[in-house]
Amino acid sequence: xxxxxxxxxxxxxxxxxxxxxxxxxxxxxxxxxxxxxxxxxxxxxxxxxxxxxxxxxxxxxxxxxxxxxxxxxxxxxxxxxxxxxxxxxxxxxxxxxxxxxxxxxxxxxxxxxxxxxxxxxxxxxxxxxxxxxxxxxxxxxxxxxxxxxxxxxxxxxxxxxxxxxxxxxxxxxxxxxxxxxxxxxxxxxxxxxxxxxxxxxxxxxxxxxxxxxxxxxxxxxxxxxxxxxxxxxxxxxxxxxxxxxxxxxxxxxxxxxxxxxxxxxxxxxxxxxxxxxxxxxxxxxxxxxxxxxxxxxxxxxxxxxxxxxxxxxxxxxxxxxxxxxxxxxxxxxxxxxxxxxxxxxxxxxxxxxxxxxxxxxxxxxxxxxxxxxxxxxxxxxxxxxxxxxxxxxxxxxxxxxxxxxxxxxxxxxxxxxxxxxxxxxxxxxxxxxxxxx
Numbered sequence: 001x002x003x004x005x006x007x008x009x010x011x012x013x014x015x016x017x018x019x020x021x022x023x024x025x026x027x028x029x030x031x032x033x034x035x036x037x038x039x040x041x042x043x044x045x046x047x048x049x050x051x052x053x054x055x056x057x058x059x060x061x062x063x064x065x066x067x068x069x070x071x072x073x074x075x076x077x078x079x080x081x082x083x084x085x086x087x088x089x090x091x092x093x094x095x096x097x098x099x100x101x102x103x104x105x106x107x108x109x110x111x112x113x114x115x116x117x118x119x120x121x122x123x124x125x126x127x128x129x130x131x132x133x134x135x136x137x138x139x140x141x142x143x144x145x146x147x148x149x150x151x152x153x154x155x156x157x158x159x160x161x162x163x164x165x166x167x168x169x170x171x172x173x174x175x176x177x178x179x180x181x182x183x184x185x186x187x188x189x190x191x192x193x194x195x196x197x198x199x200x201x202x203x204x205x206x207x208x209x210x211x212x213x214x215x216x217x218x219x220x221x222x223x224x225x226x227x228x229x230x231x232x233x234x235x236x237x238x239x240x241x242x243x244x245x246x247x248x249x250x251x252x253x254x255x256x257x258x259x260x261x262x263x264x265x266x267x268x269x270x271x272x273x274x275x276x277x278x279x280x281x282x283x284x285x286x287x288x289x290x291x292x293x294x295x296x297x298x299x300x301x302x303x304x305x306x307x308x309x310x311x312x313x314x315x316x317x318x319x320x321x322x323x324x325x326x327x328x329x330x331x332x333x334x335x336x337x338x339x340x341x342x343x344x345x346x347x348x349x350x351x352x353x354x355x356x357x358x359x360x361x362x363x364x365x366x367x368x369x370x371x372x373x374x375x376x377x378x379x380x381x382x383x384x385x386x387x388x389x390x391x392x393x394x395x396x397x398x399x400x401x402x403x404x405x406x407x408x409x410x411x412x413x414x415x416x417x418x419x420x421x422x423x424x425x426x427x428x429x430x431x432x433x434x435x436x437x
Contacts (some may be wrong), residue, residue: 003181005189008223022179023055023096026172027078033172034074034388037342040140041073042165043128045108048340049145051266056094056103058086059076060226060263065259073116073135081106081127088127099407109150121154128157130263142411143168154202174337175363180267181388184338184365187264188386188397191271194218194260195400202277202408204252208232208245215260228342231259234277238380239373241332252278253423255379256408263343270342270367271383271398279421283374284381288329288405291372291381294333300386302360302394308348309357311335311368315350321373326351330372338386339365360391364389367398 005017030053034042044050047063050070062068062083079102082090090103097103106127107120111270114120132138142155155162178182184397194215201214212230219227230292232245234256250256257274274291297314318329326349335348346366347360369384383402387394414421 003185003397005185006182008391015070017182019144019179022177022183025177025179026052026055029175029177030072030169030172035166035434037143038135038141039074039143039165039168041071041128041132042145042168043147043152044047044070044072044165044169045146045147046145046169048173048198048266051079051340052169052173054080054094055096056080056090057266058081058083058415062267065111066146067110069106069108069124071131073131073137074140077102077224079104079131083107092148095157106419109148111148112150116150121148121150122157124151124375125154125158125160128155129160129206131248132160136355140189145169167286170345173339175361176339176365176388177363181365182341183265183267184269184386184388185397187262187269187339188399190222190224191217191260191262191269192400193222195258195273198258199275199406199408201369202250202256202275203410203432204250204278207380208234208248208250211258212245213257215258219260219262224264225266226263228261228263228268229259230261231272233257233382238382239378241371241380242311243331251276252409253281254278255280255284255374255381257382259382259384266340268338268340268342269386270338270369271338271386272369272380272382273400273402273406273408274383275408276421278412279419279423280405280407281374281376281379282422283376284379285405285422286377287372287374288381288383290423291370294370294372295368295383295385295386298335298370299385299387299394299396302389303392304360304389305358306360308335308346308353308360311348312350312353315370317350319403331369333369335366335368337364337366338372342343342367345354362389362391396406 044068054070068082072078081104087103088104091099109120141161141163143163144167147162211232215230217226233251235254237426238255255278259272261270294315298311315333318326323329337344367384367386371382373380385396386398387396408422
């Protein structure tokens, strides 16, 4: 499969991303999974599943509120019940929903903010029961991805058998369509540009939160729909990895790694890069070399028919890099599917993959992440690459250079020439680790 990076505008002189095809093929995959299952319908509250099913979007402010819901009944077309005037917008601008027929006003319990006696959960359950009855599926189980307890209980009181539907959605989304792959590649190309800006900006005296602001602005300027998060981790904060940025001031010789997560037309990125600021210690360089080696081994093993167990068996055990078990080290040597959300199927982790391997298929898109602490106990290296599984291997779609540790920031000049960029930080020389003991 040829993976291209197109412009984001529509033109008449080039075939680019086909959004109508994207909508059709996503729904077809979801319908196919529903037909293979024993379920009569699937009910979605998760933002990504609603988008996959209905191709609707009302802004990222709604991601954590569970106020919208969508239903796909076996043999029928999806229905979306949406927040206030958003339903009217869908009727006007989403012709694939047939106007008021399948784009309707409706609301869930606002994470409990509605008074329990207002009957909101009961009305939601009534709407679902009506649709099931209309299709002769009142006795069939309904798969739900996520649900608040008042809604779950109301559905059960309405006589609806509720079961786990999360796996059905994730199975449908496991292998990406050609348009999904193009959108994921575009999303990664925007992060390439953000890292270019960040590399030029990094220097002693800037704060981690300033780096977050710089990256966010670049992505929004490029048309990002949502900057989900930017991990900015520097200095001694690299080990252990805290998974959150701070207001720490970056200093000469610091390691600094970043994870950039954003959404382009709904499709996400999870994309780490690691730098040294001004200079790097020998320990930091060694940590990066080892981190990269684990990454390269994993990428070389990716192909259709390989399994997640094959990949994670190439990575070190938790005890080898300072953790008591795989749960304590979770997500440091890690992999996960990327699509309308991050951490989709398949998952790569020694915690689960050796005993429950998943087979890799052409068209899967996932991120692989490796981590290694520096021997001084202070810094650490972190790398992440996103790959598309092809017919005979895989293609990396995260293009910002990461083969070797990059040194960012001003070059310093001494009377004898440029300052060596591999040097021990002075504050760590007189320690056992610094002396190599």
